[in-house]
Amino acid sequence: VQALSPALAAQIAEARRVTALTGAGMSAESGVPTFRDAQTGLWARYDPAELATPEAFERDPSRVWQWYAWRRELVTRAEPNAGHRALARWARHARVTVVTQNVDGLHQQAGSPEVLELHGNLRRSICSAGCGEQPVGEGEPPPCPRCGAPLRPDVVWFGEMLPEAALNGALAAVEAADIVLSIGTANQVQPAASLPHLARRNGCLVVEVNPEETPLTPEADWSLRGTAAGLLPLLLEAATEQRVQR
Numbered sequence: 001v002q003a004l005s006p007a008l009a010a011q012i013a014e015a016r017r018v019t020a021l022t023g024a025g026m027s028a029e030s031g032v033p034t035f036r037d038a039q040t041g042l043w044a045r046y047d048p049a050e051l052a053t054p055e056a057f058e059r060d061p062s063r064v065w066q067w068y069a070w071r072r073e074l075v076t077r078a079e080p081n082a083g084h085r086a087l088a089r090w091a092r093h094a095r096v097t098v099v100t101q102n103v104d105g106l107h108q109q110a111g112s113p114e115v116l117e118l119h120g121n122l123r124r125s126i127c128s129a130g131c132g133e134q135p136v137g138e139g140e141p142p143p144c145p146r147c148g149a150p151l152r153p154d155v156v157w158f159g160e161m162l163p164e165a166a167l168n169g170a171l172a173a174v175e176a177a178d179i180v181l182s183i184g185t186a187n188q189v190q191p192a193a194s195l196p197h198l199a200r201r202n203g204c205l206v207v208e209v210n211p212e213e214t215p216l217t218p219e220a221d222w223s224l225r226g227t228a229a230g231l232l233p234l235l236l237e238a239a240t241e242q243r244v245q246r
């Protein structure tokens with residue numbers, strides 16, 4: 001098992017404010033497919049332009065609705081993994097804000113007290129005409145109970161704006177952090193991919209957890225080649241290490 005360097009372990013033990021930026025790789029070990037992994041990634045099998053844009057929904061609402069219903073089924077069956085649980089436990093020792101691009105709700109399920117969802121949550125459905133969150137009735141897609149317009153998944157599609165409160169919260173959490181973790185994200189989608197660079201500019205420690213290199217790798221103070229479920233428990237161990245009084 002890869003041990004953490006003592007220098008990194010000490011920095012983690014001292015951190016009072018941690019901001020964890022998580023992507024699809026965070027949930028890979030929960031059996032939820034990522035987007036850009038070769039072969040298994042969703043975008044290796046489906047065309048995002050056909051399924052994850054407002055135009056796609058306009059063109060064929062039932063095809064989009066059914067694809068998200070399939071993904072919702074996957075995530076409701078999934079369990080948080082050791083990585084989600086380690087981040088949730090870390091929050092007992094420091095302030096840990098999770099800023100996730102994921103829409104699976106697994107951080108909340110694992111017990112993380114602070115989760116900002118930059119790309120929404122596919123367990124929620126909203127009225128496509130703006131009535132807000134709505135209960136899901138019959139139909140693919142079901143009509144909004146208030147205005148009759150089709151419901152849509154409460155997720156951010158390509159070309160759409162991110163929820164302002166979540167993005168502002170994410171910027172504040174990155175500005176205030178002692179450590180910013182980038183976990184399981186290819187760092188290819190804006191504006192989420194800019195957050196760790198903002199942390200670098202503020203002189204905050206940036207730690208990447210990913211089995212592969214990403215565009216962030218050369219910028220990170222530490223880039224750990226491993227998985228979320230494999231490495232986050234080691235980071236948690238360092239965070240809970242009682243500092244030996246020198």
Ligand code: APR
Nearest residue numbers: 023024025028034035036101184185186187189212227228
């Ligand atoms: N642990 C940690 N990282 C992993 C694991 C794992 N077990 N398995 C894969 N990864 C890494 C991959 O190496 C890759 O860098 O997770 C990353 C997943 O990248 P993407 O599939 O592109 O997911 P993400 O970066 O979250 O995508 C961002 O793109 O399609 C949009 O809105 C969608 O939120 C998504 C956004």
